[in-house]
Amino acid sequence: MDATGDVPEGGVTVIVGPSGSGKSTLLRCCNRLEVPDRGTVRFRGSDVTTLDPLTLRRRVGMVFQRPTPFAGTVRDNLQIAEPALTDHAAVLALERVGLAPPFLDRDARELSGGEAQRICLARTLVTRPEVVLMDEVTSSVDPAARLALEGLASGLAAVDVPVVWVTHDLDQMRRVADHVLVVIGGRVVHAGPPGRLGSDAPDEAQQFLTGEAA
Amino acid sequence: MSDIGWAGLGLSLVLVVVAVLLSLWRHLGLERGIVWASTRALAQLLAVGLLLQVLLEPGVSIWWGWLWVAVMVVVASITVSRRAPAVPGIVWLAGLAFTGSAVLTLGVLFGLGVFDLDIRTLIPLAGLMIGNSLAATVLVSRRLVTELDDKRDEVEARLALGQPAAAAAQPYLVEGLRTALTPQIETTKAVGLIALPGAMTGLILAGVDPIDAVQVQAAVMFLVLGSVATTTTVMALGIRRRLFTVDHRLLQIGGPARGQQVGEKDGEKRV
Numbered sequence: 001m002d003a004t005g006d007v008p009e010g011g012v013t014v015i016v017g018p019s020g021s022g023k024s025t026l027l028r029c030c031n032r033l034e035v036p037d038r039g040t041v042r043f044r045g046s047d048v049t050t051l052d053p054l055t056l057r058r059r060v061g062m063v064f065q066r067p068t069p070f071a072g073t074v075r076d077n078l079q080i081a082e083p084a085l086t087d088h089a090a091v092l093a094l095e096r097v098g099l100a101p102p103f104l105d106r107d108a109r110e111l112s113g114g115e116a117q118r119i120c121l122a123r124t125l126v127t128r129p130e131v132v133l134m135d136e137v138t139s140s141v142d143p144a145a146r147l148a149l150e151g152l153a154s155g156l157a158a159v160d161v162p163v164v165w166v167t168h169d170l171d172q173m174r175r176v177a178d179h180v181l182v183v184i185g186g187r188v189v190h191a192g193p194p195g196r197l198g199s200d201a202p203d204e205a206q207q208f209l210t211g212e213a214a
Numbered sequence: 215m216s217d218i219g220w221a222g223l224g225l226s227l228v229l230v231v232v233a234v235l236l237s238l239w240r241h242l243g244l245e246r247g248i249v250w251a252s253t254r255a256l257a258q259l260l261a262v263g264l265l266l267q268v269l270l271e272p273g274v275s276i277w278w279g280w281l282w283v284a285v286m287v288v289v290a291s292i293t294v295s296r297r298a299p300a301v302p303g304i305v306w307l308a309g310l311a312f313t314g315s316a317v318l319t320l321g322v323l324f325g326l327g328v329f330d331l332d333i334r335t336l337i338p339l340a341g342l343m344i345g346n347s348l349a350a351t352v353l354v355s356r357r358l359v360t361e362l363d364d365k366r367d368e369v370e371a372r373l374a375l376g377q378p379a380a381a382a383a384q385p386y387l388v389e390g391l392r393t394a395l396t397p398q399i400e401t402t403k404a405v406g407l408i409a410l411p412g413a414m415t416g417l418i419l420a421g422v423d424p425i426d427a428v429q430v431q432a433a434v435m436f437l438v439l440g441s442v443a444t445t446t447t448v449m450a451l452g453i454r455r456r457l458f459t460v461d462h463r464l465l466q467i468g469g470p471a472r473g474q475q476v477g478e479k480d481g482e483k484r485v
């Protein structure tokens with residue numbers, strides 16, 4: 001991979017590119033679930049390999065492509081992320097993802113895909129991350145849940161929790177992005193605000209953005 | 215006393231013939247397998263019997279018995295590594311598990327004076343311990359590897375929440391250990407009701423008082439239970455250590471770490 005690029009300190013940064021282009025790998029490197037052979041991933045100026053991985057992962061939260069509810073109730077799931085979580089804090093976490101308090105006692109594995117993905121987001125948020133990485137989080141949910149999750153990402157960014165959102169869906173990119181990194185073949189080929197992508201992007205980015213290489 | 219002699223042994227082969235005839239009658243195609251298994255078992259038992267006869271002569275050093283135990287540990291470890299090859303270095307881990315279990319269980323039985331330590335007791339007890347732990351050791355190894363591989367998404371979600379590897383693997387470790395230990399617990403519960411166990415049956419056939427035989431059998435059952443619990447726990451903890459990196463990443467099972475395949479070129483990424 002040759003992924004040179006910066007993620008700004010605010011808003012929703014969308015990493016967009018065709019399937020297999022290295023978007024998810026890039027995100028996993030930010031959370032230290034993977035370590036690159038060469039190059040450096042920096043978080044607020046520090047090389048992430050010099051930081052304690054467990055602390056880093058709580059500062060850089062991550063939600064995955066497929067919902068991963070753990071066995072037990074929704075409350076159990078939230079308390080796995082934060083064992084000292086009170087019921088009051090758990091209800092607030094649910095409110096942040098648009099779910100009602102009765103969800104706390106629901107079996108997490110009986111929820112719909114969209115609900116489960118929201119629980120996964122709430123679970124990440126109770127660790128009080130400074131940034132949230134979202135890796136194709138809408139790929140296995142219905143259209144209504146997709147729009148809801150997009151809204152939640154924008155909402156988080158609005159309250160100063162920057163979001164890095166990975167997708168291969170150009171329409172989704174246009175809906176949620178404040179800033180875009182185009183990744184093709186393991187390289188960041190273009191970076192900038194979404195409105196300017198059509199004009200000054202290089203050819204391979206243009207081809208992808210106009211649908212020719214998608 | 216049940217000294218059946220060579221004639222008795224020869225006559226018992228009639229039952230092997232029965233098995234072969236049944237296979238022939240129902241076209242099972244197992245005749246060669248039955249004959250080979252019976253011949254091999256007889257040859258192995260005779261070889262062991264002859265060796266034991268030499269070792270049980272008066273004046274033979276107990277170290278020959280310990281050497282025998284060491285060979286059993288090595289053979290069992292190689293067997294585990296062949297049946298559960300996905301974990302790197304599993305042969306050493308299995309060696310550690312069997313050795314640790316032998317030290318603990320034989321230490322209790324001989325250290326507390328339950329049995330007198332000599333070659334006559336050491337070899338059979340070590341054999342029972344290792345032989346009965348083997349299946350559970352293979353089972354826990356396979357199960358834990360499968361659990362962590364199948365549920366990689368869940369494990370990584372736990373890691374991404376800042377859980378250390380030990381905590382992230384704990385639910386799957388529990389599942390693997392329960393799967394491996396439950397059959398032994400069931401066997402222990404059912405003993406005497408469904409089947410008369412081997413050591414006791416052998417002693418009774420050899421003319422020992424049944425109550426004396428029961429005492430030996432009960433001690434043997436507890437030896438097996440303790441050794442199965444010990445070997446499986448050592449294996450499970452060791453496998454967990456081998457499948458996670460020191461910086462709490464789950465390795466690609468059956469291959470190198472995902473991180474080793476990334477290969478980012480001189481790139482830089484800031485969040």
